[in-house]
Amino acid sequence: MSSTPMMPSEKGCIDILLEEGCKRNVIEHVCTVHSLAVEMARLSSAEHDLVSAGALLHDIGRCRRHDIRHVSEGARIARDRNLPEALVRVIERHVAAGLTDQEAKDAGLPPGTYMPETLEEKIVCHADNLVKGPGGLQTLDQALEGMERRGHSTTAGRMRRMHAELSQACGEDVDEIVRLLRSTGRIKGPCAAYTGQRDAHP
Numbered sequence: 684m685s686s687t688p689m690m691p692s693e694k695g696c697i698d699i700l701l702e703e704g705c706k707r708n709v710i711e712h713v714c715t716v717h718s719l720a721v722e723m724a725r726l727s728s729a730e731h732d733l734v735s736a737g738a739l740l741h742d743i744g745r746c747r748r749h750d751i752r753h754v755s756e757g758a759r760i761a762r763d764r765n766l767p768e769a770l771v772r773v774i775e776r777h778v779a780a781g782l783t784d785q786e787a788k789d790a791g792l793p794p795g796t797y798m799p800e801t802l803e804e805k806i807v808c809h810a811d812n813l814v815k816g817p818g819g820l821q822t823l824d825q826a827l828e829g830m831e832r833r834g835h836s837t838t839a840g841r842m843r844r845m846h847a848e849l850s851q852a853c854g855e856d857v858d859e860i861v862r863l864l865r866s867t868g869r870i871k872g873p874c875a876a877y878t879g880q881r882d883a884h885p
Contacts, residue, residue, distance in 0.1 A: 688767045690732045693717075696739035697877040703746040703760060712814060713739050714874030719820060720810035722860050726853040729802045737773030737807040739874070740766075744774070751790045754778045754797065769803070776800070777808045780841035799845075802852060809845050813861060820865050822858045 720738035744757025758775040781798035830839040
């Protein structure tokens, strides 16, 4: 009888990323997503360990490819590593602000569910959208501006609704969490201890 897969620790997630060959910029990015996501989890009823691991491993597919299919590739890698299915779903459902079945088909993704459903899935998805580049956090309006400029108005609408839902779950506007993390320099958080990175701010 197979044992229940264990949720990897923060260090365990970083080790997995390094073992899979993820580049430094990808690790810097997921560390920033992690800082925002775990703070949202702390303020809400989300399962901390799932959010933490999901934030760190959501882009594991980028060790193989950097187009939209990194989500399905990441889910495949996670399943091959026998990671918990709840974690696989976070990885699979983090792109944009979720994709409908038709959007996923049009993008060339294999059959699956690519729309975040649980609180944990939504937290990682939205935290990812509020990170710009390897290590910068942005507010909702800043993220929406980029989406609208690229012609993704449908995604922008979903992102706005997700932001409102998560702000309610956290008991405060997610933008305020972003501003706090930026002002205190707590952007990469404990990830730095495992990767030798340092926050951009003192």
